[in-house]
Amino acid sequence: MERTRRVKIVTGLKCNIRCVFCYYRDNLDAPNRDMGDILRDVAYAVRRGVKEIDFSGGEPTVHPDLPRLIAEVKQQGINRVCIITNGWRLAERSYLKQLKEAGLDEILFSVHGHTGEIHDTLTSTPGSFNRLLKALGNVTAEGLILRTNTVVNSLNVHDLSGLGRLLLEYEPAQVNFITINDWCFAKHLVDKLMVRYSEMAPALRGACDLLAPRIAAVNVRYIPFCFMQGYERHVCNHRQVSSDPYEWVPRVRARLEEGTSVWRYLGILGYGLFACGALWSLGRNSLADILDQSVVEGLRRWFYTKRDECGQCQYRELCDGVENTYASQFGLDELKPLPGSAITDPVHFRSGAQMCCRSGTGEA
Template sequence: MDIREAARKFGWPKSRMKVCELTLNYACNARCVFCYSSPDMEEWKGKDDMRYRQAADYLMFSYRNGARMVQFIGGEPTIYPELPKLVRLAKKIGYPAIQVISNGINLGDRAYASELAACGMNTASISIHGDNAAMHDAVTGIKGSFKKAVRACGNLLDLGVYLNINTAITALNYRQLPAFTGFALDNFRTDSVHLIAAHFTGAAGRSPEKLIVRYSLQAPYLREAIAAFGRRRVRPAFRFLSNYVPCLLPEHANLMKDWELPDRDDDLFLPEEKHVGRMYAMVTDKLRAKAETCSRCVYNGVCAGFEKNYAAHFGRGEFRPVSGKRTIFAVRPVHG
């Protein structure tokens, strides 16, 4: 199902929806090597699950304030016992788009996937980090997780759920990106494959030499991955490159997300200041930096900058000011 069919089927508006992102927990049933919020890590230790009542209040409050999509996120939201109940509530409130963001381990169970779909989940984001079990299982740290994630995608497709695939790009898998993108487009019949450069924080930040790969090394593989959409005549549903800034691949700046200053990133609605989504915080707060040369870049006024820790490790040489906006793009997202 592509985004247009999904929008027709579920009554989604043509423009981007405001999103209520609910982090239900910090616990997880996987052990991804790059994880930025593993319960094993100091900053997330002892963090409690969100209480059901609080989650229900956020859902209501966010809807009243214009959110029309809810994203249930973790940790791993499918190990939160009251997820089906919350999905049902979101549907009752009137959210047209109800998404679960998951590693796919539990959604590989047909009965559980069916339960969530019956409650009202109509879109899901499943993380898959390679086109084969050896790579994916090495990244998640869970043997058999590839099989379950692939099965989850099959279950969700059969249930008529709109599917997005997320993949984290690390030093382990970046060379496989073109093959992976083709694999995801061919096997999951989706137009949404989200490629995310591993953030220089959490577990990846602790072992950058093993896990973080220089942007300049990623670039040729990214170009090939982008070309995989074009070769299949698939128009991507959304901007699908995360944790990049335009100067790294100027001809594909239109495909990048999460790099603009927050007042431009207006599709994300957060119920309370203290409940700031983690992806959001990564592009807006103290983790970002700019170079002196950024003042000569056409994107300077809107660019939130690159990751400070990345630049401290690899230097700032890859971030060269862009002098003019390129106008030729290989692929264009449906929802820019």
């Protein structure tokens, strides 16, 4: 499968809504980043082979220089520009047209419910669902590529089929279901919204059944494989990231992640290289691949855990296990290892699927 050449570039943590599970909930009033700083991140990424960018925040549409940023990065050799957005400002079609004229190719919407009651509760912003629907319609009318993210949590887990039916109306190129996690920044926010994998898995499998016949790329991110038997091709955990063209280059993302210092980055690399075994790939893989593997393995070993019995599971090389926070809240008894020879190819289940939809019409 194609290796990803995409990365996230943060425009600042400032946002115009307040999602209850946001990683950066305590920093959403921070100022936008200076355009020069953002372009330096872009240049760093370009030097490392990045060809596609997701502008993210916070909320990138609150940055006053976003149209200029889009135009500038296109001039720097970026082939595809996407924004990750809550859709509030894109309800204004004139603004969307301005971004399109600057060179915007793609929009990744955060869609957290199929009704105003669910979505507005999760965004803490009345009217956000109605504006999102208008934005989805505008993007479809303008012919831009549309993708979606949904954070699966206790408030929407039983309505994923309704969400799927809503999304099908707009024919997205990709649908991502992201199991709720604290990702180190939001431990004090997500506990009440976390839900057991055993509870969410049937709803996720049902949503995949509904969406997969019409949408080439349907992903469930960060879930143990044992909950998705028969649906493994939809699972995208850390080991699958490098081979997903819509995901972010690990070694570049880790360096540019908000709040990551040079020393923290070097610590992640060192941990992955020496403690997690990536060093043994020297001579067999390129330096870039080794650095990517170091970041992935560092994150997997640092923040995730498994049952001892998982060491005999056929998924043991592909599966992250569960986050430490999840384990502390729910334990590990749900994990059901499937004994067998280890599957070592990260895209063993995904290589036959159309995981890379490269236009809004489903062209591969």
